[in-house]
Every structure is written in structure tokens, then in C-alpha cells.
Amino acid sequence: MTKSTALGPQFLRFLVVGGIAFVTNIVALTLFNLVMHPITAQFLAFPIVVLVAWWCNRRFTFGSTQPWRRELGKYILANIAGWAVNNGIYVLLVLSSSFIATWPQIAVVIGSLSGVGINFFFARKMVFKP
Numbered sequence: 001m002t003k004s005t006a007l008g009p010q011f012l013r014f015l016v017v018g019g020i021a022f023v024t025n026i027v028a029l030t031l032f033n034l035v036m037h038p039i040t041a042q043f044l045a046f047p048i049v050v051l052v053a054w055w056c057n058r059r060f061t062f063g064s065t066q067p068w069r070r071e072l073g074k075y076i077l078a079n080i081a082g083w084a085v086n087n088g089i090y091v092l093l094v095l096s097s098s099f100i101a102t103w104p105q106i107a108v109v110i111g112s113l114s115g116v117g118i119n120f121f122f123a124r125k126m127v128f129k130p
Helices: 007-033 038-061 068-078 080-096 098-102 105-127
Strands: none
Touching (some): 038 105, 068 105
């Protein structure tokens, strides 16, 4: 599958995939949060979200044909900075507000928006090179 490597259309596809990953995150977090602390719930939800985002970006955003195992490893490494920003903000918000600790989905929104640019840059430059 060949995808346009033009920055604008590619970024829009990346945002659509981000929306899918976001919904995945909210659902997984909400389910895990039924039985555990919101920080633990997000810690367990995040690997699921990364796998969904990688697969969708591979197929839809970048149309990659690279060997998947190596690419997935590079994707995980490339997303460490975005993960640190995203989940760092999430943890700070959950720990600093009892309201957000009760509704951790709010922290997911804020954290996700904070990490999107970083994740796109590293995905485009390190993982799915045009």
C-alpha cells in the first residue's frame, strides 16, 4: 500500500489514527479503572494503545512494508519521549486533583494532546521514513 508522504495529508491520517488510539485508551483505562487505581490502570492500558496506534499508523498513515518486528521495536523506542510527556502529565494531574483522579479520562485527553506532535515527528523521522 502506497501512501502520500506529503506532510499535510500524512499528519491528518496520523490524527485520525490518534483518535482511534485515544478511544482505545479511554475504553481500556475505564475498564481497568473499575478494579484498580487510575495510575495503574493507565500503565496497563498504554501498551494496548501503543500496539493499536502502531498497527494503524503502519497500515493507514504510512503504508509501511518494513518487517513488522523491527518496525514495532523502533516504534516503541521512538514513542518514549511522547510517552514520557503524555503519561507524565497524566500522573501529575491524577495526583494533584481528586476530581481528575475520579475522572482520569480528563487527564488522558490533556496528556494525549501534549504528546501528539512529538510522536508524529519521531514516527515520521525514525520509524516510517518516507
